[in-house]
Every structure is written in structure tokens, then in C-alpha cells.
Amino acid sequence: xxxxxxxxxxxxxxxxxxxxxxxxxxxxxxxxxxxxxxxxxxxxxxxxxxxxxxxxxxxxxxxxxxxxxxxxxxxxxxxxxxxxxxxxxxxxxxxxxxxxxxxxxxxxxxxxxxxxxxxxxxxxxxxxxxxxxxxxxxxxxxxxxxxxxxxxxxxxxxxxxxxxxxxxxxxxxxxxxxxxxxxxxxxxxxxxxxxxxxxxxxxxxxxxxxxxxxxxxxxxxxxxxxxxxxxxxxxxxxxxxxxxxxxxxxxx
Numbered sequence: 365x366x367x368x369x370x371x372x373x374x375x376x377x378x379x380x381x382x383x384x385x386x387x388x389x390x391x392x393x394x395x396x397x398x399x400x401x402x403x404x405x406x407x408x409x410x411x412x413x414x415x416x417x418x419x420x421x422x423x424x425x426x427x428x429x430x431x432x433x434x435x436x437x438x439x440x441x442x443x444x445x446x447x448x449x450x451x452x453x454x455x456x457x458x459x460x461x462x463x464x465x466x467x468x469x470x471x472x473x474x475x476x477x478x479x480x481x482x483x484x485x486x487x488x489x490x491x492x493x494x495x496x497x498x499x500x501x502x503x504x505x506x507x508x509x510x511x512x513x514x515x516x517x518x519x520x521x522x523x524x525x526x527x528x529x530x531x532x533x534x535x536x537x538x539x540x541x542x543x544x545x546x547x548x549x550x551x552x553x554x555x556x557x558x559x560x561x562x563x564x565x566x567x568x569x570x571x572x573x574x575x576x577x578x579x580x581x582x583x584x585x586x587x588x589x590x591x592x593x594x595x596x597x598x599x600x601x602x603x604x605x606x607x608x609x610x611x612x613x614x615x616x
Contacts, residue, residue: 372537373497374470379545381602383464384535384559386551387475387482387500390569391457395553396447396485397432397477404443405435418554419573425554426521426528429476433519440503440511444484453489456591461490463595467602474531475500476555478519499534531559539563546601546608550594560585565601565608567594575615584612 369375374382389395402408411432417423436443464471475482479500486494502520509516522529538544539562549559552569560566560574560583568574570587578585588594600606 372541374472374538375545377468377470379468379470381469381546381548381598382472382538383469383548383550383598384472384474384531384563385549386553386556386559387473387498388477388555389552389572390550391454391473392451392485392489393454394451395477396451396481397429399447399450400436400438400443401432404438404446405432415554415573418557419577424526425476425557426526429528429555430519437515439513440480440517442512444481447481447485448488451485451489454591456593456595458490460591460595460598461494461496463599465495469598469602471496472534473498473500474529474534474549474559476527476529476531477501478503499529499531501529525558527555527558529555529558531556532562535559535562548598550588550591565597565611567597570615579614584609584614586611586613587615 385391388397398411401411414428414432418425418428461471473482473496475498477500479498479502482498482500501522503511503517504520505511505516506518511517535547539547547563548565549563550567551559551574552572554573556574557577560578566583566585567588568578568585570589575587597611601608601611
């Protein structure tokens with residue numbers, strides 16, 4: 365059965381291009397979940413090893429991520445306050461966001477993180493009137509506890525997949541359609557593996573795990589260091605100056 369309009373809200377304005385993106389470490393310069401794990405949970409060394417396990421197929425992202433977040437006992441409201449003070453926007457994203465709204469290129473955030481965190485950060489980083497669709501995991505209180513008490517919260521995964529949030533499911537609602545828009549994706553790490561092969565052009569953050577995965581799996585991509593290069597590439601494709609095949613230059 366073809367996806368309904370309700371299942372594909374990014375098609376509402378009949379766009380010719382849609383930009384899907386990861387949030388943590390992609391729209392922002394640092395990953396909020398990594399930041400919490402490194403500073404409030406079991407620490408950076410164990411997190412890095414856990415990410416390597418996901419990257420090379422030794423452990424599922426869902427299990428690795430659950431263990432990471434379970435190591436954080438800080439009340440949820442305190443976590444949000446800490447993140448608001450420490451997580452900043454990629455230097456080029458605001459320009460891309462404004463350009464995309466002016467040129468009918470919907471942005472869809474596909475995140476392995478938690479929606480309340482993303483919303484709280486976007487309110488600070490873009491201002492309260494931001495307008496971006498978010499598809500992500502959620503947060504829930506532990507049994508008998510409140511979110512805002514010590515050890516009171518845990519992640520609520522988006523689906524039952526090994527990823528916790530299988531980003532390919534959302535993208536395929538669009539990619540499976542006839543005469544569909546051109547689809548982009550930007551990401552950086554192990555939460556993006558389920559999305560890597562699903563769009564017409566993949567932007568992979570330089571020096572991060574997603575680049576390693578793409579090279580190992582022979583997935584076409586182009587690297588970026590911040591959104592200024594993404595903005596220019598997408599502008600050139602929209603203007604017909606280049607195409608998605610020519611833009612997939614790998615490491616640059």
C-alpha cells in the first residue's frame with residue numbers, strides 16, 4: 365500500500381527535494397547523548413569501545429545505546445539544563461535552515477536520540493519558532509519513579525528494530541514513491557547506519573564513524589565538516605549546476 369499523506373508530511377508542499385538529517389553531532393557540533401555519557405555516565409573510554417562494537421557489527425546499536433543511557437543517573441530536568449549550556453549549533457546550519465524554508469526543501473530530523481532533548485535544544489539554538497519534523501526515540505520514566513528524580517528516566521525506543529530507531533523505515537516511505545523528490549541525508553555516526561544506503565546523496569561528517577562504515581560497505585558519500593559545504597552543494601544541485609552522482613566525491 366502506498367504511504368498516505370499523513371505518513372509523508374514532508375510532501376505537503378510538493379517539494380522536489382527533501383533533506384533528512386541526524387541531529388546529535390550533525391546539526392549540533394557535539395552529540396548530547398555522548399556528552400551525557402562521558403560526563404554523567406560511564407565515561408568516554410567505554411563509550412568509544414561500545415561504538416566500535418556497533419560499527420563493526422559485534423553489538424546492536426539499540427543494546428549499546430541502552431547501556432550508555434542506563435549509566436546516567438542524573439535527573440532528566442538536570443540533564444536538559446546541562447545540555448542547554450554545553451551543546452551548540454553547527455556554524456552553518458541556521459543558514460541552511462533559512463535557505464531551505466525559502467526554497468521549499470523540507471528538513472526531517474531522523475534521530476537516534478530523544479525528542480524532548482532535541483526540542484529543548486532547538487528552542488535554544490534556533491529560537492522558539494523553528495519548524496522541523498522530528499522522528500526519533502522518546503524518554504519515559506522508570507517504573508515507580510519520576511523523570512526528574514535520580515535514576516528516574518530511560519529511553520523509549522521508536523521501534524522494535526536492532527537500531528531502536530530504524531531510520532530507513534521513514535526514508536522508504538518517500539523513496540518508494542513514483543516520481544519522488546530527490547532525497548538527501550546527513551549524519552556522522554553509528555546511529556546513522558540504517559539510513560546510509562537509503563537516499564540519493566549522503567553527507568557523512570569527516571573523521572567520524574559513518575565515513576568508515578561507508579568506505580567498508582562501498583556506500584557513495586561526500587564528507588562535510590560543517591553545514592556551509594552542505595548548503596553550497598545542495599544549492600548547486602537544486603540549481604542544476606551538478607547532480608547527486610557528481611557530488612558523491614567521498615573524502616574531500
